[in-house]
Amino acid sequence: MGQPILKLEKVIFAYGGTEVLHEISFSLNQGEVVGLLGPNGAGKSTTIKIIAGILSPASGVVSVTGLGLPDRAVEVKQRIGYVPETAGLFESLTGQEFLELVGRLHDIDEDTLQIRIREMLETFGLSSDRSSRLDTYSKGMRQKVLLSSALLHNPDLILLDEPLSGLDVNAAILVKDLIAALAAAGKTILYSSHVLDVVERVCDRVMIIHQGNLIANASPEALKASTGQSTLEDVFRHLTQSARVDPSVARIIESLRS
């Protein structure tokens, strides 16, 4: 593995007096694909947003390629590609226009930008919809536009927050292959997902956040070995102390009968 691309040291984030992240520390090396797991509300998306420069931590140090946040935020954002959890897009723009906007904000040379947009749209099967407004796109198509916009400026660090959400099977396979190819090309990827088998397959390392604490940080094999579990799902359930779902399901069915 190469040089550290991302470093978080004792990062604390509080929202409205409630501490959401408690002294999180980790680093990502160049070319690594790292999975970020955790139950709903654990702090995964908050962690990613802090790295993307969208949220400011209450304390701690965050640096990307040696540039500190929030002081060097503009430069950091030029080195990051971010696919957000919820697809915020300007609905009245077309797919082409949105990608042009993002590319120009990243100051990409116009010829290069047009070539990259064409390649992205063709790869994701959006060429015929390039002139359609984004409010006519399906959920999966919007996700493809977000993925394209995150890669357009050739970032060093790619932050993926539930990137497979809404994608069809072919597109999901494409994204998984793309992640592997990007890692091989030296890109660093932080990948947050609830789809554990995909994380297990594509990630070199897995971090688990539970109630704002980083409770695991190792390769999937090491985690399975240290916890004595056979799958990543079992490791996850073991470490986050998730209850078996069967009784909960029974309660829901019972309440519907009442």
Next chain:
Amino acid sequence: MRGPRFSGLLRGLGIDPKRYWLLMDLFRTLTERREAMNQLGRDGVSLKILTVLYGFISILISLGMVAGEAHLRTYLLAFLGLTAFVLVSLLIPEISNSLINPVEGLILAHQPINGATYTGAKLSHLVRILLYLVPAVNLVPALAGMALREARWYYPLEHMLAAILFALMLALVGCGIFGWLVRFVPAPRLRAAGQVAEFLPMLGLFSFSYIGKFLNSLRLPGWFTGHWQLQAGLGVAVCGLAVSGLRSLSGDYLVRVSSIVQGRPAAKPVPKGFRPSPGAAGASRLFRAFFGGQASRAAFEYVRRMMVREYQFRRALVSLLPMCILLLAGLPAALKVSPFSGHFSRMHFTPHVFGFLLFSICPALPYGRDAKGVWVFLVAPGRALGPFARGVHAALWLPIVIVPHLALLAVAAWKWGWLDACLFTGFSAALVSLYLGLELLLINGVPFSKQLRSAAGAFMLPLMMVGALAAGAMVALQYFLVFPSRIGVAAAIAVFAGAAFLVTRRSLKSLEDTMRFDLGVVSSEASLIYKEVD
């Protein structure tokens, strides 16, 4: 404007010219395509209508003052006051909307844009508002002022220069104050603080005479004007406040403002032993009896809660708050004279004030920030819309008509005796119910299901003026024709209550049809929500 000189100026202010123009083009495109409709400065049609409207009002005032041979100083101060009134009512909400609205922040926060560039692009349209409204309010009066006895040949120049400087100062101070809010108020409370900052200047203008009297009683104005050092110090302090506030906006503003919706506390475990509230079943039974079952209750709870929580709805009505506060403050004095005493009582205005309040609320009701939530109503059974409309009515009638009138009844009975209190409160409640019945027709869709239009709040001020005239006429009619006799009032109660019942029934049917039509339009435009995965 896109040349090297202006770019140099932008760079000097910490703004990246290339990204500034990209954002300006983006905001223009979004406005042209009706996506960003909540910014008056970019909505040319609404801005031009308002310009003509305020121009007309200022010409009328100017003609009146010139005909009355007003003193030059009074004349100038009157138009500076009108400029302040117009700008405070339009510019401050616009600044708030531009600076504390995180919609674009959600999409752009992770892009490489610095705070100064984003703020510059966001606030550029404010200049357009100044360019339209300051001349509209002052140009003709400045020229007409030449006709005054003390005016010199250069008076129009003096007048316009004073108005422009005053307007620029107001705009800068407004931006500065919001900059301070963005800097120091925690993100979860930023919107509420912004709304307070929006309505406080308006409250100050409405209660100007009270503030003046208070300052006079302290002998402050004379003391203050006698010391030029104090005046200069105050001026420097205001400028310092504005500049430091603006500097706050040029830092990590985009990050701070997007934090309003980005950050959320971690999920909290549901407490063990959670049970529905014990009153829920009883309230359901009451609703079934009076308003038509669970669908009606759903509407009541939905509208009641959203009226309090929906940010855009609250913003649309924020200009009414000063009026409500001042009316409440004036209530003890108004209660001293019974409307049956034969003397004129300010209580005669009560039903018309409530009517005006509902007149402002009803048209604003269909608009909200989370318009995409309308899918919930698309999948509800069609037959639920009738009871739903009744629930919407209940959500307005109970808290805005019945509860205040019950409170009024208790106070009035103490002051005037039970008979007069019952008659007046009954008259007022019946008339307000009739107003509400008619004003339900102004609700043109499912509550909180449409994107807000830019000028929705901007026309509130002219409407208030027209409303005040109409209320005056109605008050005169009821004072001279109805209130001289208690029997007349009792008869009026019966007539208004009957009319309210019939009109409300008709309006509820109309509201149901309107909502059905509205939902039909939405369902035929599936893209308004989103298309499911192919």
